[in-house]
Amino acid sequence: QKEVEQNSGPLSVPEGAIASLNCTYSDRGSQSFFWYRQYSGKSPELIMFIYSNGDKEDGRFTAQLNKASQYVSLLIRDSQPSDSATYLCAVNTRGGADGLTFGKGTHLIIQP
Amino acid sequence: DTEVTQTPKHLVMGMTNKKSLKCEQHMGHRAMYWYKQKAKKPPELMFVYSYEKLSINESVPSRFSPECPNSSLLNLHLHALQPEDSALYLCASSQAIGLQGARGYTFGSGTRLTVV
Numbered sequence: 001q002k003e004v005e006q007n008s009g010p011l012s013v014p015e016g017a018i019a020s021l022n023c024t025y026s027d028r029g030s031q032s033f034f035w036y037r038q039y040s041g042k043s044p045e046l047i048m049f050i051y052s053n054g055d056k057e058d059g060r061f062t063a064q065l066n067k068a069s070q071y072v073s074l075l076i077r078d079s080q081p082s083d084s085a086t087y088l089c090a091v092n093t094r095g096g097a098d099g100l101t102f103g104k105g106t107h108l109i110i111q112p
Numbered sequence: 113d114t115e116v117t118q119t120p121k122h123l124v125m126g127m128t129n130k131k132s133l134k135c136e137q138h139m140g141h142r143a144m145y146w147y148k149q150k151a152k153k154p155p156e157l158m159f160v161y162s163y164e165k166l167s168i169n170e171s172v173p174s175r176f177s178p179e180c181p182n183s184s185l186l187n188l189h190l191h192a193l194q195p196e197d198s199a200l201y202l203c204a205s206s207q208a209i210g211l212q213g214a215r216g217y218t219f220g221s222g223t224r225l226t227v228v
Contacts, residue, residue, distance in 0.1 A: 042222075
């Protein structure tokens with residue numbers, strides 16, 4: 001059974017600081033990894049995806065993947081109050097044919 | 113067009129009603145999905161369509177019936193639902209599947225369903 005684990009939080013970070021969100025997954029066959037942001041009452045929005053070990057940067061966001069440790073993280077630099085949301089980690093296997101498995105999400109609060 | 117459009121945005125239905133949710137995308141994506149999300153929970157996969165064929169049904173009760181009339185449209189037909197089926201129903205699409213996996217989903221804004 002595929003499992004994706006996240007700390008549900010809330011994770012409280014001061015404005016301007018780095019927010020670090022973590023995720024572990026159980027299925028070694030997982031091939032691609034995604035971070036979604038979801039505001040309350042809204043649908044998930046794709047922030048980052050990563051396939052290869054290492055870091056991937058996009059603006060203030062950096063995704064990190066370590067397949068040996070089955071660990072993926074998301075760093076948000078210069079955190080803004082608008083970053084306050086629930087961040088969902090998702091993984092898939094079989095090239096996406098079987099849909100994404102989501103973690104329970106981490107509730108992030110950026111304190112002004 | 114980089115959107116997935118879901119209608120209606122809100123739906124209230126009785127337990128004896130029949131209703132349908134609609135999802136449309138014009139990005140040329142060949143995989144489409146239905147997810148159910150309860151409050152403060154992650155999305156749960158219900159159905160996967162790949163090239164208009166149902167490829168996955170995650171043991172969803174038969175009161176939910178999916179349909180993919182063409183590559184751009186996905187419907188979810190609802191009949192004899194229970195109050196516990198009240199949730200946000202999300203449609204998503206992704207590019208054709210391959211070894212590198214879907215390059216992320218594009219989600220619709222969802223249909224907020226209340227069963228009374």
